[in-house]
Amino acid sequence: MTDFTRLPDLALRTYGGAVVAANDESFAEREALIRPGPPSFQPHTFGAKGQLYDGWETRRRREPGHDWAIVRLGLPGVIRGIVIDTAWFKGNFPPHASVEACAVDGLPAPGELAERADWVEIVPASALKGDTAHLFEVADPRRFTHVRLNIFPDGGVARLRVHGEVMPDPTFLRGLTVDLAALENGGLVIACSDEFYSSPNNVIAPGLSRNQSEGWETARRRDGGNDWLVVALAGAGTVAVAELDTANLVFNAPGWASLSGIDAGEAALEEEKAWFPLLPRTPLQPDTRHRFRLDSDRRITHARLDVYPDGGLGRLRLLGSLAP
Ligand SMILES: NC(=O)NC(NC(N)=O)C(=O)[O-]
Numbered sequence: 001m002t003d004f005t006r007l008p009d010l011a012l013r014t015y016g017g018a019v020v021a022a023n024d025e026s027f028a029e030r031e032a033l034i035r036p037g038p039p040s041f042q043p044h045t046f047g048a049k050g051q052l053y054d055g056w057e058t059r060r061r062r063e064p065g066h067d068w069a070i071v072r073l074g075l076p077g078v079i080r081g082i083v084i085d086t087a088w089f090k091g092n093f094p095p096h097a098s099v100e101a102c103a104v105d106g107l108p109a110p111g112e113l114a115e116r117a118d119w120v121e122i123v124p125a126s127a128l129k130g131d132t133a134h135l136f137e138v139a140d141p142r143r144f145t146h147v148r149l150n151i152f153p154d155g156g157v158a159r160l161r162v163h164g165e166v167m168p169d170p171t172f173l174r175g176l177t178v179d180l181a182a183l184e185n186g187g188l189v190i191a192c193s194d195e196f197y198s199s200p201n202n203v204i205a206p207g208l209s210r211n212q213s214e215g216w217e218t219a220r221r222r223d224g225g226n227d228w229l230v231v232a233l234a235g236a237g238t239v240a241v242a243e244l245d246t247a248n249l250v251f252n253a254p255g256w257a258s259l260s261g262i263d264a265g266e267a268a269l270e271e272e273k274a275w276f277p278l279l280p281r282t283p284l285q286p287d288t289r290h291r292f293r294l295d296s297d298r299r300i301t302h303a304r305l306d307v308y309p310d311g312g313l314g315r316l317r318l319l320g321s322l323a324p
Contacts, residue, residue, distance in 0.1 A: 082122070
């Protein structure tokens with residue numbers, strides 16, 4: 001099985017996802033389903049309505065039926081796999097769950113969504129265990145904007161992860177100056193030298209990094225080399241401005257960075273010599289947003305960031321336009 005969990009989580013709250021509706025959330029709020037980070041648990045933390053859980057938890061059902069929650073993906077795209085994580089739900093996990101998906105234009109109200117007839121099943125009703133992350137591969141190649149988690153009959157789910165490939169609406173990219181590296185525009189980090197502390201895809205996530213874990217941080221390098229990553233851009237285009245943000249890297253920012261580009265339509269990524277410079281090796285300040293005007297008008301499909309010798313980066317933005 002390919003490791004779909006390495007693909008971005010299209011539902012993540014910090015990527016703009018929202019749990020827009022649930023039929024019940026008596027014990028624990030539905031919003032927890034798409035919270036970043038692993039679920040936590042503290043035993044014997046009882047509120048007026050029961051034990052507190054970091055997840056979505058419905059009441060014990062006394063009538064027929066099942067419970068459900070609808071998630072609007074922050075990043076619409078092709079779903080490659082789903083994780084249903086029942087972490088810490090041991091005596092109250094749902095014994096079965098399924099997932100449906102649909103694609104809608106615009107932003108319909110939750111009520112309209114729930115009534116749509118074109119939900120398609122992407123994970124069939126499957127048995128769940130307590131306190132376990134369940135991985136389900138998804139084969140449907142279509143682009144989806146929403147998913148619905150169904151639990152049978154009731155219970156608690158800590159996290160719902162919806163991993164896939166981002167497919168933005170090209171209307172909002174064509175002919176405009178946009179961040180060609182941004183995850184939300186379809187950019188993706190496809191290779192990197194080191195991801196010891198945090199994922200390289202963090203550098204192209206929406207918004208600012210609030211601390212160093214929300215950026216890309218590498219281990220201390222001891223071999224005389226340097227760390228790097230390669231971003232596949234939203235599409236072929238030209239980059240006019242590069243933004244390198246060392247935010248929150250105070251004592252571990254790289255000393256220098258450089259950028260290079262390649263047009264994969266003309267040369268293979270492995271051909272070292274086919275990469276051409278966009279930004280020469282340039283000194284960086286810690287905890288600082290740097291902006292550089294690039295003077296190359298060459299078309300590229302991929303950009304490579306080199307940091308010297310190590311450290312990582314908070315954010316990388318490559319502002320430019322898609323080739324016609
Ligand atoms: N949040 C809860 O208290 N849930 C339940 N109970 C305990 N102790 O976790 C349950 O399902 O009845």
